[in-house]
Amino acid sequence: MSEAVPQQPDLAARLRHVRVGVRADLDTTRHVFRGRPSYILRDPLTFQSHRLDPADYEILVSLDASRSLGEIFADLVQRGKLTRAEEQRYFEFVFLLHRLGFLRLPLSDDKLLYRRYRARQQARRRAKLLSLLFLQIPLWNPDAFLERTIRYARPLYSRTAFGLWAVMTVAAVLVAAGRWHDLQQPLNGLLAARNLPLIWLTLIVLKVLHEFGHAYACKYFGVHVPEMGVYLIAFTPCAYVDATGSWGLTRRSQRIVIGLAGMYVESAIAALALFVWSATSSPLLSALAYNVIFLAGVTTVLFNINPLMRFDGYYVLSDLLEIPNLRARANRVVLDAAKRHLLGVNLPPPPMTRGLRGTLFVFGVCAAVYRTLVILGIAALVASKLFLVGLMIAVGYVARLAYDLGRRLTMYLWHGEETAPVRARAIAVGVLFLVGVPLAAAIIPVPANVYAAALVGAERETVVRAELPGFLQSVIAERGAPVAPGALLVELDDDAAREALAEAQSRLDAARIRRDAYRVDRPALAQQEQQRVSACEQEVARRTDQLAALRVCAPVAGRVVACRPRTDAGRYVEVGSEIATIVAGRWQVRALLTEEQMSAASPQAGDAAEFRPAGGGRAWPGVVTRVRPAALAAMMPGSVSPAAVPSLPPDLAALTHLGGGDIVVDPDSGQTRQPYFELTITLDECATAGMPAGLVAEAAPVRAAALRHGVTGRVKLRGRAEPLALQLYRRFASFNDRLRQD
Known part of the structure; x- marks a missing residue:
């Protein structure tokens, strides 16, 4: 017989006679979130904040080095704060406080230390993998500088300054509305190569001023600002400031002001730039002002105010909803919903209303999808310049995500305590998810529609x-x-x-x-x-x-x-100037398809198609009457394959980004990045056949309004039914080809 292995004592037995005390330098503030009190603990050494509910805070304040943890637990039970059944949870919470650095425990557990070492090593490897995309570099402690200069910035946060900002913003909106057409014109050449250095420099200056807006707002309310530095996003430097000390403020309005202060400063700069752009005649000053308008507006809408990313909008939304750790709680709601409805795990309902639970569920799903898209999008951007680096980042991220998800799911389904009562169902769901879904994606054909940009014309x-x-x-x-x-x-x-x-x-x-x-x-x-x-x-x-x-x-x-x-x-x-355009015959739609779309749809004369105007409304049926190349790749001297330097006919310019469309062309040469094919689709003149006479009369003006000459929209073609995996592979191969051409 093998020698029996001694069983490791549980956590309660190991900690019952330990004496611990709480660090005296922790900052504690009381808050009320959604009508319930909470306590925020801020560590002045790590500048991290943690939230405790009243029950956990009661345990924290009861910890005293003069008594053992067992004696403190007995006292809490005697006072009715805890029950005997909560002993394990009590000691787990004490150990959590130790892991956060709030306590010191005289423990010696080799296995535990090794597990924590392995977790830290894995976290470091993951950080190194993503550091090429998101690299945070602390530079200095600005608190002393902010303390000396706050007197100059204090008037910016007064009610008078806010009123002036509101008036200036309204005036800027009116100016932008009055010159909206002129405001759109420079957008065509904004991303030209000659303008990129100016855009890059303007973005850096704007982000530095943005972060100083947060920093001075913190000092305005007496919050310590311990760190300021550089945040590299896809090799583009942006500034950051540590404003986590704002969680020590008990008034929600003050925290929201700090969260919005950066956008407050940036929008004021954008409004001033709009006035300069509309009034100046200097080309250089006008270009600089326009860059400020564009960057301040786009970065504010897409990043800063976007709550799906952990920037200003996320923290403002967290304060508005009175939900600290919004993303973590949203992820918990998503996981609990999956456990409850997919696996049948019997979990107690979370202490929140159904509406709040639904909001957190939607937020958690959207945030996870958006984060993945941002990572892959940045990897694609890097791959367009450094192909192998971008490809390694994308493959590494997807592989790590798949590995972590598969490992955690397997451990939870096969060995988790929560899934023990429903083990058979959990294993079945796991097999279906890990094997069935990829297998179905690889073998089951899925019909896919092909959508292409189109322009209304006539025969x-x-x-x-x-x-x-x-x-x-x-x-x-x-x-x-x-x-x-x-x-x-x-x-x-x-x-x-x-x-x-x-x-x-x-x-x-x-x-x-x-x-x-x-x-x-x-x-x-x-x-x-x-x-x-x-x-x-x-x-x-x-x-x-x-x-x-x-x-x-x-x-x-x-x-x-x-x-x-x-x-x-x-x-x-002038001679040759366009006077008028006269059309006759049936309505036709000219659509532009890429090689990938042509391969997926294989359109031929006689195939059915649908056109939907960009402004919305019903779809109009039609028939493909002609397929021809619209922008073939031109042969470069000495090459054996065509180079991607095609250009579109001038009358299709409305479909390019120069004319407000989606097809990207070079602002200088007008060349597209890839070949395109032109489909001519004749719309069905009998689209109202079978309708009562009254409905036909009502549909006529709607049809005339929707099918004006020059209206853009989308054409839908029926694609071949292919497995989803093959469709994804085809798109990846096409993207890979475009990167290699660039």
């Missing part, structure tokens, strides 16, 4: 251009009105053309007079003058035709979908 489009230069005198055509061939569209006026016609007519009259005078007695000279008369008549006819060309008429029958506005009257029109 026949005629662009009427000015044949001669002149000043726009009047506009007769109206947008949306039908026209017949020869119908007058606009009238131009050119004094030089009228003077040239008058001079030619004068020369013709003089030549005729001389011809008639020579006809009686000098026939030879009369014959010469007759030739001059013929030449002058031709010149008069030519000048008359030129003057008539100033009356621009419709060359074909159709409907006017674009024309010069009447407000252009008096403006000079």
Whole structure:
């Protein structure tokens, strides 16, 4: 027989005779969250804050080095604070206080120490893996500097300053609304290579001022600021400040002010930059002001105010909901819901309302998905510049996530105490999740729709251009009105053309007079003058035709979908300038598909398709009538494969980001990053067939409004049914090809 292994005593037996005391330097403040008291403990050495409920705080204040932990527990039971059944939880909480550094315990447990060592090593390895994306570098302790300079910043946090900020913000919104079209124009070239250094420098300065806004707000309310440094996000330096001391403030409004102080400063700078941009004529100053407007607005909306990331918006939302450790509690709600509904584990309901539980569940799911997307998005950004580094980051993150999830799930399902009563069901769910889901994704075909950017046009489009230069005198055509061939569209006026016609007519009259005078007695000279008369008549006819060309008429029958506005009257029109666009025939949609989309949909003439305008509304059915390359890759000299330098036709510019679309093109050359194919889809003119007459009459104006010429939208094509794993692999391969081309 093997020798029996002595059983390790439980935690209560090991700690019952230990004497401990609480560190005297801990800062404690009392708060009320959602009507319930809580206590915030702040460690002045690590600058970390921890929340305790009243029951745990009662245990904390009872700890005294003059008595053993067993004696303290007996006293708590005698006073009715605890029951005998809570002995294990009591000692577990004491041990947790020790792990947080609040106590010192004379323990010697090799296995425990080794487990903690292994956990620290794994955490360090994970931190090294992600440090390329998020690297925090502390630089200095700004508290003394802030203490000396707070008198200069204190007026910024007064009610008067807030009122001025509100007035300035409203004025900035009105200016932006009035010049919204002009405000969108520089966006086209914002990300041009020549502008990136200025954007980078502007972002750094803005973020430094943003963090000083938090720091001075902390000092305004008397909060200690122990650390300030650099936070590298995808190699882009941003500033950070340690404002965790604000949890020591008992008033929620003060904590919210500190959380919003950075955006308060940044939005004020953006408003001032908007005023400078709208008033200055200097190109350099205008570009700098526009960069400030864009960066302050985009970073505030996408990052700072976004509660799904642990920036300002997260802490403000946590205060508004009165839920400290919002993400941790949301994750707990998500896990408890999965345990309860998927595994059937009998868990007591959390002490919160159903509405709050639903809010935390949605927040937890969204935060987890958003974090994964941000990590993979940053990895893709790094891969676009450093392919192998970005690929290693993405693969490492996904592999670590899958390994940790699989290991924890396996240990919980097969060996967890909570799953012991439902072990069979737990194992079945685990096998289904770990084996069944990947297997189903690999073998079960899933239909996938393909969506592509599209532009509304017509079967026949005629662009009427000015044949001669002149000043726009009047506009007769109206947008949306039908026209017949020869119908007058606009009238131009050119004094030089009228003077040239008058001079030619004068020369013709003089030549005729001389011809008639020579006809009686000098026939030879009369014959010469007759030739001059013929030449002058031709010149008069030519000048008359030129003057008539100033009356621009419709060359074909159709409907006017674009024309010069009447407000252009008096403006000079160059030769070749667009006057109007006339369309005829059925509505057509031109869509642009990438090679990946073409492979997934394999569209052919006769295939069904649907178009939905960008403004919303119903989808309009149609049929694919033509498929052709729209932007093929051009062959570079000396290469054996095409290089990704395609460009789109000018009439499809509305689908690019230069025209407000999604297709990315180079702001300087107008070239796309990959080849595109153009699909022509003829919309079904019988889309209202089968409707009652009244409904058809009601649908007609809606259809006309939704299908205006030049309206953009999305085309939906039916793709091949393929396993989900194959679809993901195809997208990854396409993304990999684009990175290698870049």
